[in-house]
Amino acid sequence: MSSKHPPHLIFRALANEARVRVVRELSGGEEKCVCDLVEACGLGWSTVSRHLSVLKGAGVIADEKRGLQVFYRLTLPCVTNFIDCLEKPSR
Amino acid sequence: MSSKHPPHLIFRALANEARVRVVRELSGGEEKCVCDLVEACGLGWSTVSRHLSVLKGAGVIADEKRGLQVFYRLTLPCVTNFIDCLEKPSR
DNA sequence: TGACTATTTCGCAATAGTGCGAAATATTAT
DNA sequence: ATAATATTTCGCACTATTGCGAAATAGTCA
Numbered sequence: 001m002s003s004k005h006p007p008h009l010i011f012r013a014l015a016n017e018a019r020v021r022v023v024r025e026l027s028g029g030e031e032k033c034v035c036d037l038v039e040a041c042g043l044g045w046s047t048v049s050r051h052l053s054v055l056k057g058a059g060v061i062a063d064e065k066r067g068l069q070v071f072y073r074l075t076l077p078c079v080t081n082f083i084d085c086l087e088k089p090s091r
Numbered sequence: 092m093s094s095k096h097p098p099h100l101i102f103r104a105l106a107n108e109a110r111v112r113v114v115r116e117l118s119g120g121e122e123k124c125v126c127d128l129v130e131a132c133g134l135g136w137s138t139v140s141r142h143l144s145v146l147k148g149a150g151v152i153a154d155e156k157r158g159l160q161v162f163y164r165l166t167l168p169c170v171t172n173f174i175d176c177l178e179k180p181s182r
Numbered sequence: 183t184g185a186c187t188a189t190t191t192c193g194c195a196a197t198a199g200t201g202c203g204a205a206a207t208a209t210t211a212t
Numbered sequence: 213a214t215a216a217t218a219t220t221t222c223g224c225a226c227t228a229t230t231g232c233g234a235a236a237t238a239g240t241c242a
Contacts, residue, residue, distance in 0.1 A: 005177075006108075007105075007111050007174050007177045007178065008105065008106060008107055008108045008110070008111040010177055011102050011103075011105035011106040011107075011111065012102075012106035012107075014098075014099065014102035014106075015099060015102040015103035015105075015106040015229095016099055016102075016103075016229085016230085017097075017099045018230095019099070020098050020099040020102065033188085033189095034188070034189060034190095035188075035189090043231070043232095044231070044232060044233080045188085045189070045190085046189090046190075046191080046192090046231080046232070046233075046234090047230075047231050047232070048189095049189060049190050049191085050190085050191085050230090050231090051230095052189095052190095053190080053191095054229095065189095065238090065239085067188090067239070067240075068186095068187055068188050068189085068238085068239055068240065069187095069188060069189085069239095070188075070189065070190090076177075078173060078176035078177070079173075081172075081173075081176075082169060082170075082172075082173040082176075083098050085169035085172075085173075086096075086098045086101055086167075086169070087098065103199095106199095107199085107200085109200095124218085124219095125218070125219060125220095126218075126219090134201070134202090135201065135202060135203080136218085136219070136220085137201080137202070137203075137204090137219090137220075137221080137222090138200075138201050138202070139219095140219060140220050140221085141200090141201090141220085141221085142200095143219095143220095144220080144221095145199095156208090156209090156219095158209070158210075158218090159208080159209055159210065159216095159217060159218050159219085160209095160217095160218060160219085161218075161219065161220090183242100184241100184242090185240100185241085185242085186239100186240080186241085186242100187238100187239085187240080187241105188237100188238085188239085188240105189236105189237080189238080189239105190235105190236080190237070190238095191234105191235080191236065191237085192233105192234085192235075192236085193232105193233100193234090193235105194231105194232085194233095195230100195231100195232095196229100196230080196231090197228100197229080197230075197231105198227100198228080198229070198230090199226100199227080199228070199229085200225100200226080200227075200228090201224105201225095201226090201227105202223105202224085202225095203222105203223100203224095204221105204222085204223090205220105205221080205222075205223105206219105206220080206221065206222085207218100207219080207220070207221085208217100208218085208219080208220095209216100209217085209218085209219105210215100210216085210217080210218105211214100211215085211216080211217100212213100212214080212215075212216095
């Protein structure tokens with residue numbers, strides 16, 4: 001059976017500079033709390049929170065609450081490869 | 092020097108079902124005329140033409156005019172790999 | 183309980199994306 | 213030059229996305 005996240009919806013989830021920045025922050029494999037991601041994006045908390053929910057809804061990231069904080073991690077590793085490919089001078 | 096097409100703009104160009112369909116049609120490496128792509132998308136000519144210009148503007152496809160027809164081809168092969176990855180049941 | 187911290191949800195105004203049909207452009211054939 | 217074909221450009225109405233601040237929610241600690 002096919003995924004409930006068709007390709008164009010995943011592209012849509014990534015079609016924003018802040019959301020790509022979030023994915024980059026998580027590309028090393030380490031989890032980050034929302035506070036880290038807010039700082040990385042340079043946007044307001046409410047805005048970043050909604051960006052995170054878009055990425056999560058598309059299955060690109062997942063979250064886990066620990067204590068007061070929520071930690072996010074990347075769940076779609078091949079997006080990192082693709083971004084790397086896009087950044088090579090000659091793709 | 093870095094590309095003039097940052098990742099989030101490439102994702103934005105792909106953030107539409109018709110445009111992903113176009114990329115798929117071109118993934119085999121063969122060129123297709125607009126008429127083929129109009130048929131594949133099931134949308135009007137003017138709409139598909141604009142989708143093609145979005146993809147071209149992002150550097151995902153390129154065009155070449157031959158006679159009365161314009162042929163498009165994929166210029167960003169790694170997008171095919173990424174879409175394939177997205178469609179695997181377990182990514 | 184109440185205060186404090188981390189995060190999300192809501193409502194808003196502004197901007198961007200979508201698909202359409204009509205008109206414009208360009209190339210070829212008569 | 214005229215006509216026919218293939219494609220693009222334009223203007224419109226509609227919908228979706230964006231970022232913000234205020235308010236709501238949830239967990240921890242005194």
